[in-house]
Amino acid sequence: MTINQSGWRPESPAQGNDPADVPTYTGNKALMLEEPLLFEIGDIGRTGVDLGERPRGESRLGGLERNRSIGLPGLTEPEAVRHYTRLSRQNYAIDLGLFPLGSCTMKHNPRLNERIARLPGFADIHPLAPIDTVQGALALIHLVGEWLKTLTGMPGIAMSPKAGAHGELCGLLAIRAALEARGDARQVVLVPESAHGTNPATAAFCGYAVENIPATDEGRVDLAALQARLGTDVAAVMITNPNTCGLFERDMIAIAEAVHAAGAFLYCDGANFNAIVGRVRPGDLGVDAMHINLHKTFSTPHGGGGPGAGPVVFSEALAPYAPLPFVEKQGEHFVLVEEETAAEHHGGAFGRMVAFHGQMGMFTRAAAYMLSHGADGLRQVSGDAVLAANYILRSLDDVLVAPFGASGPCMHEALFSDEGLAGGLSTIDIAKGLIDEGFHPMTMYFPLVVHGAMLIEPTETESKGALDQFIGALRSVAERAKAGDASLKTAPVHAPRRRLDETAAARKPVLVWKEPVQSQAAAE
DSSP: OOOOTTSOOOOOOOOOSOGGGSOOSSSOBTTBOOOOOHHHHSBTTOOSSOOOOOOOOOOOSTTOOOOSOOOOOBOOHHHHHHHHHHHHHTSOOTTTSOOOBTTSOOOOOOHHHHHHHTSTTTTTOOTTSOGGGOHHHHHHHHHHHHHHHHHHTOSEEEOOOOSHHHHHHHHHHHHHHHHHHTTOOOOEEEEETTSOTHHHHHHHHTTOEEEEEOBOTTSSBOHHHHHHHOOTTEEEEEEESSOTTSOOOTTHHHHHHHHHHTTOEEEEEOTTGGGTTTTOOGGGGTOSEEEOOHHHHTOOOOOTTOOOOOOEEEOTTTGGGOOBOEEEEETTEEEEEOSOOOTTTTTTOOOBSSSSOOOHHHHHHHHHHHHHHHHHHHHHHHHHHHHHHHHHHHHHTTTSBOTTGGGOOOSSOEEEBOTTOOTTOOHHHHHHHHHHTTOOOOEESOSTTSTTOEEEOOOSSOOHHHHHHHHHHHHHHHHHHHTTOGGGGGOOSSSSSOOOOHHHHHHSOOOSOOOOHHHHHHHO
């Protein structure tokens, strides 16, 4: 049997009475197909396509021509198709089952949205197309922006940021521009422990010193500690609401009042907007800037590094400093404003976030989601998401410790710790055991304020039957962990690959394939 580059070979377990223990010649287990690397399937010396000799013209590469083979394996079309199809069968996806990642809102993406995003006039337009030829696209971007302003109660918006952290940067740059406009050189951003991890990273990237604000015993911002730290050097406070512990910040208005009294601005991380959309308007809470992950709240695809969109809404105080470009309706005509204009009309813009306006496909999907749900439907979305999370929290808090369970209902996600597990077993073992049950693990070891954290966000798109199946699977694994079932240390046992040394894989990845030494020796 060929050993692949990772050093793994199909195992030959000790044969017992269980037919499942019997190894197969191929390494396949029924429809769970073992798949080698492309280099092991193909051959560098052949090709799957016959190409005729091409006439050689004068080179324009200035001596930079390739002087050796690129080293890629040649495969036939069936080999290439089968390879990627087999790999896709080993990947978990929202189309296969519940995706319980906390703070990520991995919900079903309606196929209607995909169909709309592929309509001619949306999917095939060029960013430099004449404005008169893309009036429909600009109207759609404007529509989405108006919905977002209505849902948040904020008067200004920037649609160009590409994702959440990009939106955070947009908000902080607008805050810095506003401070500079009044000659205020503040250099500190305060970030609570319950905020998303990108918040302090973005603030540091923007050139600010970052200071931590502790959380209370119930997982919310310590208002007294925040008030004590506020001063003339604080530019902004970045808060996540609902926060990463899955809780709504009850003191949000008091926080905003304290921040504004100190001359600072309040930034809200809107990644968890799915929990409050249609029910709470952040603008009413005193928020000055907030990004909204279209790829979370409004259903567009999420994961794998893109696509993404992170529009930012602004208060009246920050709207003049929002970036270019932006869509504006002038009479019955839509224009894309790309130049700074008079001071009374967006004259304080800090510049551009990106070369072009944003992700057209993201706007189209979000518009389809908004229009198909309507205002009442979006309100139901948040209600169902919160209900599902609380159903999971209360269905499992007798077998897993919920550190903030006594604080009342959670919002969009349920948070558990590894407290009470038998010696030697921890969160990682529960997560690996869950893989054997056919589920992607929940978010692990985050937020950092909870030891061995397990963060679960079911979203609104799962049925009670799907939730019950997940709850039953997690309960089964948790009971095994509490009972000291050492076999969890070897989980997963039914997955295409067994447990890996994830630290070594991250720090010493093998990125270049090399032909195994034993194959070279045999050939010689």
